[in-house]
Amino acid sequence: MASTSVFANGQMKKPLFSFGVISDVQYADIPDGHSFLGIPRYYRHSLLVLQRAVDKWNNHKELKFSVNFGDIVDGFCPKEKSLETMQTVIKEFEKFNGPVYHMIGNHCLYNLPRSKLVPLLKMPANHGCAYFDFSPYPGYRFVVLDAYDISAIGWPKDHPKTMAAMKFLQEKNPNADKNSPSGLSGLEKRFVMFNGAVGKEQLTWLDNILQDSTRQQQNVIICCHLPLDPNAAAAESLCWNYDEVMEVIHRYKCVKACLAGHDHRGGHSLDSHGIHHHVFEAALECPPNTNAFGYIDVYHGKITLFGIDRMVTVEMLFN
Numbered sequence: 278m279a280s281t282s283v284f285a286n287g288q289m290k291k292p293l294f295s296f297g298v299i300s301d302v303q304y305a306d307i308p309d310g311h312s313f314l315g316i317p318r319y320y321r322h323s324l325l326v327l328q329r330a331v332d333k334w335n336n337h338k339e340l341k342f343s344v345n346f347g348d349i350v351d352g353f354c355p356k357e358k359s360l361e362t363m364q365t366v367i368k369e370f371e372k373f374n375g376p377v378y379h380m381i382g383n384h385c386l387y388n389l390p391r392s393k394l395v396p397l398l399k400m401p402a403n404h405g406c407a408y409f410d411f412s413p414y415p416g417y418r419f420v421v422l423d424a425y426d427i428s429a430i431g432w433p434k435d436h437p438k439t440m441a442a443m444k445f446l447q448e449k450n451p452n453a454d455k456n457s458p459s460g461l462s463g464l465e466k467r468f469v470m471f472n473g474a475v476g477k478e479q480l481t482w483l484d485n486i487l488q489d490s491t492r493q494q495q496n497v498i499i500c501c502h503l504p505l506d507p508n509a510a511a512a513e514s515l516c517w518n519y520d521e522v523m524e525v526i527h528r529y530k531c532v533k534a535c536l537a538g539h540d541h542r543g544g545h546s547l548d549s550h551g552i553h554h555h556v557f558e559a560a561l562e563c564p565p566n567t568n569a570f571g572y573i574d575v576y577h578g579k580i581t582l583f584g585i586d587r588m589v590t591v592e593m594l595f596n
């Protein structure tokens with residue numbers, strides 16, 4: 278894979294740094310199936326997609342790190358196999374010659390409680406939280422959000438956050454099956470149990486991080502399993518309080534892109550503040566011998582996603 282980019286005038290330019298990306302592996306040692314909407318899901322093949330991603334990333338030789346956008350094991354994985362299946366996938370990520378930053382998705386939480394996931398995924402979490410930030414290169418900061426901070430899945434049943442999420446769903450979604458958006462209209466369709474919200478403490482933490490990034494003149498890239506812009510993803514897949522998260526982000530000028538998974542078909546938008554929202558195509562939905570992973574080159578003024586096969590290639594110019 279080339280680590281240089283061609284300018285319009287043919288001049289080559291080396292990126293400041295590059296990193297690998299993959300989302301929604303949702304591996305399980307079970308026969309192929311399909312989503313609720315009938316889209317085929319290749320539960321065993323997705324591990325091969327991950328293996329090919331790690332091979333490519335290692336062959337590239339210049340990737341500083343990789344980011345997994347969540348959902349590494351599918352909810353249909355038999356529960357007595359959850360831990361070993363999670364370890365199988367993590368072992369594949371560990372073959373990458375560099376750090377891998379993970380985030381938690383709903384399917385991870387169907388398999389294991391977050392108290393087990395945070396240490397397993399070696400999240401550089403403060404106080405056991407699944408949100409964190411890191412600065413891989415001077416002038417750049419990555420902020421990994423936990424979109425299941427307020428969620429009906431993953432916390433103990435009697436945890437205040439589970440109860441807050443259940444109360445919220447009761448108020449917002451009249452269906453007996455809280456995973457069903459049936460009867461909800463427009464953006465209300467996001468009020469389903471397979472989504473979640475960023476809690477108040479995390480929003481304050483985000484605000485502080487962005488304030489500090491502004492002071493340090495850093496460009497920020499937000500990573501979140503759930504998409505944060507209605508124009509980049511289906512309403513059913515949005516973070517419950519994407520609007521509150523974006524209100525915090527829009528207070529500052531430092532955020533250049535919000536990257537996400539969850540909506541398996543992928544998507545892209547440019548919001549009213551010039552921030553790119555990009556949703557990655559799922560590894561799970563790659564028919565045999567196809568792929569969906571990539572790497573991103575970061576330059577002064579833009580990032581370029583090089584997608585393999587089903588993952589689209591896109592250039593995101595900074596505002």
Ligand SMILES: Nc1ccn([C@@H]2O[C@H](COP(=O)(O)O)[C@@H](O)[C@H]2O)c(=O)n1
Nearest residue numbers: 311312313314454456457458459471513
């Ligand atoms: N339009 C939809 C989508 C989903 N559901 C419910 O969510 C569950 C999980 O969905 P998958 O995308 O993972 O298949 C599914 O079993 C349904 O209960 C829905 O009702 N309507």
Ligand SMILES: O=P(O)(O)OC[C@H](O)CO
Nearest residue numbers: 383471513514539540541
């Ligand atoms: O990965 P799943 O099974 O939670 O599906 C996510 C939905 O497709 C989001 O719209």
